[in-house]
Amino acid sequence: MTARIGVVTFPGSLDDRDTQRAIRLAGAEPVALWHKDKDLKQVDAVVLPGGFSYGDYLRAGAISRFSPVMETLIDQAKAGLPVLGICNGFQVLTEAHLLPGAMLGNDHLHFICRDQKLRVENADTAWTADYDAGQEIHIPLKNMDGRYVADERTLDMLEAEGRVAFRYVDVNPNGSLRDIAGITNEAGNVVGLMPHPEHAVEPLIGSGRTDGLPFFTSILKKLVAAS
Amino acid sequence: MSLDTTENAAKTPDVELPWAELGLKKDEYERVVEILGRRPTGAELAMYSVMWSEHCSYKSSKVHLRQFGEKAPQTDALLVGIGENAGVVDVGNGYAVTFKVESHNHPSYVEPYQGAATGVGGIVRDIIAMGARPVAVVDPLRMGAADHPDTKRVLPGVVAGIGGYGNCLGLPNIGGELVFDACYQGNPLVNAGAIGVMRHEDIHLAKASGSGNKVIMYGARTGGDGIGGASILASETFDDAKPSKRPAVQVGDPFQEKLLIECTLEAFAEKLVVGIQDLGAAGISCATSELASNGSGGMRVELDDVPLRDSTLSPEEILMSESQERMCAVVEPEKVDRFLEICEKWDVIATVIGEVTDGDRLEIFWHGEKIVDVDPRTVAHDGPVYERPLARPDWQDALQADDAGKLPRPSSSAELKDQVLALVSSPNQASKKWVTQQYDHFVQGNTVLAQPEDSGMIRIDEETGLGVAIATDGNGRFAKLDPYTGAQLALAEAYRNVATTGAKPLAVSDCLNFGSPEDPAVMWQFAEAIRGLADGCQQLGTPVTGGNVSLYNQTGEAAIHPTPVVAVLGVIDDVARRTPVAFQEEGQLLYLLGDTSEEFGGSAWSQVVHEHLGGLPPKVDLERERLLGEILISASRDGMIDAAHDLSDGGLVQAVVESALLGGKGARLIVPEGLDAFTFLFSESAGRAIVSIPRSEELRFNDMCGARGLPVTRIGVVDGDSVDIQGEFALSLDELRTAHEGTIPALLA
Numbered sequence: 001m002t003a004r005i006g007v008v009t010f011p012g013s014l015d016d017r018d019t020q021r022a023i024r025l026a027g028a029e030p031v032a033l034w035h036k037d038k039d040l041k042q043v044d045a046v047v048l049p050g051g052f053s054y055g056d057y058l059r060a061g062a063i064s065r066f067s068p069v070m071e072t073l074i075d076q077a078k079a080g081l082p083v084l085g086i087c088n089g090f091q092v093l094t095e096a097h098l099l100p101g102a103m104l105g106n107d108h109l110h111f112i113c114r115d116q117k118l119r120v121e122n123a124d125t126a127w128t129a130d131y132d133a134g135q136e137i138h139i140p141l142k143n144m145d146g147r148y149v150a151d152e153r154t155l156d157m158l159e160a161e162g163r164v165a166f167r168y169v170d171v172n173p174n175g176s177l178r179d180i181a182g183i184t185n186e187a188g189n190v191v192g193l194m195p196h197p198e199h200a201v202e203p204l205i206g207s208g209r210t211d212g213l214p215f216f217t218s219i220l221k222k223l224v225a226a227s
Numbered sequence: 228m229s230l231d232t233t234e235n236a237a238k239t240p241d242v243e244l245p246w247a248e249l250g251l252k253k254d255e256y257e258r259v260v261e262i263l264g265r266r267p268t269g270a271e272l273a274m275y276s277v278m279w280s281e282h283c284s285y286k287s288s289k290v291h292l293r294q295f296g297e298k299a300p301q302t303d304a305l306l307v308g309i310g311e312n313a314g315v316v317d318v319g320n321g322y323a324v325t326f327k328v329e330s331h332n333h334p335s336y337v338e339p340y341q342g343a344a345t346g347v348g349g350i351v352r353d354i355i356a357m358g359a360r361p362v363a364v365v366d367p368l369r370m371g372a373a374d375h376p377d378t379k380r381v382l383p384g385v386v387a388g389i390g391g392y393g394n395c396l397g398l399p400n401i402g403g404e405l406v407f408d409a410c411y412q413g414n415p416l417v418n419a420g421a422i423g424v425m426r427h428e429d430i431h432l433a434k435a436s437g438s439g440n441k442v443i444m445y446g447a448r449t450g451g452d453g454i455g456g457a458s459i460l461a462s463e464t465f466d467d468a469k470p471s472k473r474p475a476v477q478v479g480d481p482f483q484e485k486l487l488i489e490c491t492l493e494a495f496a497e498k499l500v501v502g503i504q505d506l507g508a509a510g511i512s513c514a515t516s517e518l519a520s521n522g523s524g525g526m527r528v529e530l531d532d533v534p535l536r537d538s539t540l541s542p543e544e545i546l547m548s549e550s551q552e553r554m555c556a557v558v559e560p561e562k563v564d565r566f567l568e569i570c571e572k573w574d575v576i577a578t579v580i581g582e583v584t585d586g587d588r589l590e591i592f593w594h595g596e597k598i599v600d601v602d603p604r605t606v607a608h609d610g611p612v613y614e615r616p617l618a619r620p621d622w623q624d625a626l627q628a629d630d631a632g633k634l635p636r637p638s639s640s641a642e643l644k645d646q647v648l649a650l651v652s653s654p655n656q657a658s659k660k661w662v663t664q665q666y667d668h669f670v671q672g673n674t675v676l677a678q679p680e681d682s683g684m685i686r687i688d689e690e691t692g693l694g695v696a697i698a699t700d701g702n703g704r705f706a707k708l709d710p711y712t713g714a715q716l717a718l719a720e721a722y723r724n725v726a727t728t729g730a731k732p733l734a735v736s737d738c739l740n741f742g743s744p745e746d747p748a749v750m751w752q753f754a755e756a757i758r759g760l761a762d763g764c765q766q767l768g769t770p771v772t773g774g775n776v777s778l779y780n781q782t783g784e785a786a787i788h789p790t791p792v793v794a795v796l797g798v799i800d801d802v803a804r805r806t807p808v809a810f811q812e813e814g815q816l817l818y819l820l821g822d823t824s825e826e827f828g829g830s831a832w833s834q835v836v837h838e839h840l841g842g843l844p845p846k847v848d849l850e851r852e853r854l855l856g857e858i859l860i861s862a863s864r865d866g867m868i869d870a871a872h873d874l875s876d877g878g879l880v881q882a883v884v885e886s887a888l889l890g891g892k893g894a895r896l897i898v899p900e901g902l903d904a905f906t907f908l909f910s911e912s913a914g915r916a917i918v919s920i921p922r923s924e925e926l927r928f929n930d931m932c933g934a935r936g937l938p939v940t941r942i943g944v945v946d947g948d949s950v951d952i953q954g955e956f957a958l959s960l961d962e963l964r965t966a967h968e969g970t971i972p973a974l975l976a
Contacts, residue, residue, distance in 0.1 A: 011482070011485075011486055011573065011574060012395070012482050012485055012486075014395075014396075014397030014485075014670050014671075015397070015670060015672075017671070017672070018670070018671060018672035021672055021689075022672075036572075051397065052394075052395040052481070052482060052485075054482065055395065055480070055481065055482025055483075056395075056482075057482065110387070110665050111387075111390045111391070111394055111665045111666075111667075112664060112665070113394075113663075113664050113665065113666060113667050113668060113669065114664055140669045142394070142667045142669060142670070144394075196669065198672065199669040199670075199672060201672075202672075204675055204686075204802060204803055204805075205672060205673060205674060205675060205686065206669045206672060206674060207669070
């Protein structure tokens with residue numbers, strides 16, 4: 001059997017179809033989820049894709065967080081449903097308080113699009129098991145509001161509990177505190193990051209690397225093993 | 228004052244209307260009166276004045292643009308030609324591609340961010356209106372002098388606007404140009420291109436047919452932005468109490484446009500749409516008159532039903548508003564409910580504002596009274612046509628006589644080296660990463676190549692790897708020296724850029740940026756450029772599918788360089804065969820394809836080292852371009868080359884430095900026999916490219932070129948961490964990178 005992984009489309013989601021492709025390439029079955037529909041269609045995991053949901057108006061992710069689909073998603077995530085938030089999806093997860101901290105505008109005030117080097121700090125989450133801890137990977141990054149911030153206590157807690165999942169290496173592209181590129185919740189089922197693993201799944205396309213594919217194979221193996 | 232109805236207009240023939248303030252000439256106004264058989268109403272005048280403007284009617288350019296049709300090469304590839312929102316080309320496997328380049332020059336100078344952003348918005352709506360999903364954008368830009376303070380105001384705003392809008396739409400930005408020249412100081416050129424993909428059967432056209440079919444307006448509400456002359460009309464003639472000063476530049480909302488894309492495509496997929504038109508320049512005036520005149524019947528519109536952002540707008544203003552993110556669809560009555568349902572799903576406001584009628588009139592009502600009653604063809608298509616006087620400028624001979632070949636050349640290896648560094652770090656030749664890293668080129672997950680590659684390339688079929696490539700090029704300096712040749716050089720360069728990446732050039736779109744058509748010298752440049760481009764397209768077999776003319780890029784007496792920007796679209800059977808610019812492997816052999824002669828007129832070297840513009844541009848040999856293209860495409864398909872780069876601005880040394888820096892691998896070059904080092908490095912002879920060949924392929928490659936008669940020269944090898952011109956100088960990649968990448972950020976810091 002394979003796993004069914006949902007991808008939510010909010011108005012203004014951009015990388016929803018790319019994410020579905022990445023899921024397919026990893027061997028799982030992508031399932032389109034609609035933001036107005038509370039029904040998660042019994043998927044085994046959910047990805048909140050990148051984009052500018054609601055135009056990033058008010059604050060990135062602030063409006064989507066109140067979409068009907070999020071009501072169900074928040075409950076199920078707390079109960080252990082694996083959820084990955086990419087870029088705007090990460091912003092939605094922080095707005096929904098499934099992950100701590102917040103994203104501010106990039107410190108240089110420009111949109112930035114680059115192939116970004118990251119270090120995998122935590123290879124024990126539902127979405128990172130196919131990496132080795134300490135492994136360095138290249139994943140495209142593209143955002144306007146990517147500067148991760150949290151208060152010192154939260155940052156110390158994240159560090160102490162090993163919940164910093166990814167850190168920027170060589171270049172901190174947006175002024176994120178402690179070079180944080182992605183974090184996980186305590187249980188390791190909810191992960192959010194600013195870079196876009198779905199843009200690094202085919203050798204010819206995008207960054208020309210496949211460093212992002214293990215996100216999707218990690219979750220697939222976990223789900224298949226659990227079934 | 229009471230409403231100016233058609234009845235009222237007929238009864239009050241002596242009322243003076245502000246036709247001059249709206250930009251109409253006296254004889255044009257008289258022609259409107261003649262067409263209608265009475266004076267126009269205020270609303271009718273608003274429509275005619277905006278639709279007969281240079282921008283909408285092409286009145287100065289039409290007589291010349293005809294050549295694109297008359298000289299169009301025979302091709303099966305063209306599915307929809309000039310005249311629709313954008314041309315459509317068959318790319319095989321049942322796929323069709325639509326693409327177009329447009330200008331948003333003047334608004335971008337006034338308000339760089341919104342001007343550039345809405346330029347992207349407009350071109351993307353043209354693509355959707357053809358029935359296609361937009362898959363990529365490109366942005367050819369020309370700015371004033373790099374170190375001018377105003378460039379620092381305009382350029383960052385333009386880049387942020389293009390990025391802000393395109394990124395939010397989810398369209399990868401895969402190509403374009405950035406050129407600085409003092410001639411664009413008060414008139415920056417902000418051109419925007421877009422590509423869309425559809426199945427053949429999904430092509431839609433802008434026409435309203437079928438009596439009883441409903442006209443649905445959907446998207447943003449109509450507001451007071453982007454109203455030019457209508458405000459004059461409204462405030463000064465009809466209602467003195469009204470505030471008239473509203474922004475003339477439209478404000479974009481990319482989020483709204485993203486919803487518009489998705490809901491339009493969903494409606495197309497369910498075959499709900501008979502005809503469709505986007506609302507751009509001239510807003511509802513344009514959409515209703517074009518839909519009606521292209522269809523079989525007339526149209527009746529209830530203007531009261533148009534959703535407004537500002538309830539105080541007059542009917543004239545509603546007709547002329549250029550509020551963004553609006554579309555008009557013609558839908559059969561029984562499908563209206565489903566169409567509205569889809570719009571609701573995407574939270575897009577949609578309203579039936581009228582219907583197609585049996586007659587041949589476009590009638591528009593306001594509060595139940597008729598304010599427009601016209602033959603839509605007279606508004607949309609029968610505008611004035613001018614044969615403007617043209618004259619070869621009296622300075623042209625002197626300019627061409629000022630031969631760049633006579634400029635002092637470097638007299639030592641050290642000087643040659645310094646000039647190479649000056650070239651690769653000059654604003655026009657420097658890396659444009661500062662710009663391109665503000666654009667998302669990954670989104671949609673199909674980008675195979677993006678700038679700084681020779682062409683942008685998008686996969687359109689995951690199964691087969693079928694893809695399309697696009698390159699835009701233009702060189703105003705060449706065109707100033709000789710507009711006919713300059714236009715052909717732009718075409719040749721874009722054609723070559725597409726072929727260099729392995730794609731077969733298919734079709735052309737153009738954005739023709741010139742000064743005032745009322746200046747005979749400018750008109751001559753314009754006529755010559757079009758003649759050159761039309762002849763060139765005929766010879767290369769690539770039809771012009773559409774495009775855009777931007778005139779009046781002029782401040783006082785000083786016009787911009789004539790700047791025809793040419794976009795060439797190509798197709799590649801399997802994107803896995805694409806050829807990148809970057810050197811891939813040490814030890815591979817570098818070959819120069821084509822002939823090099825002493826051609827420095829308009830060159831980057833003459834600009835950077837001598838601030839000189841004079842002489843003749845490089846010679847054009849389109850048969851050679853075609854042969855070179857065939858060789859590059861065959862070599863890519865058969866895996867004979869691992870990297871290739873076209874030679875253009877800056878000549879061979881610029882190309883080698885770019886390929887070396889991108890690949891992180893140096894090159895050792897030997898000046899070929901018969902050439903001096905200076906000409907070898909800096910000449911800008913056309914019809915040339917460099918390729919990097921694995922040693923195992925050398926024989927096969929040489930045999931192919933020999934058999935087809937393309938001169939090739941082995942010039943060196945990929946090697947080391949410097950660009951080493953043997954016997955002359957070496958520059959380390961680090962030094963080159965610092966020089967090449969530091970310039971633009973430093974200018975804009």
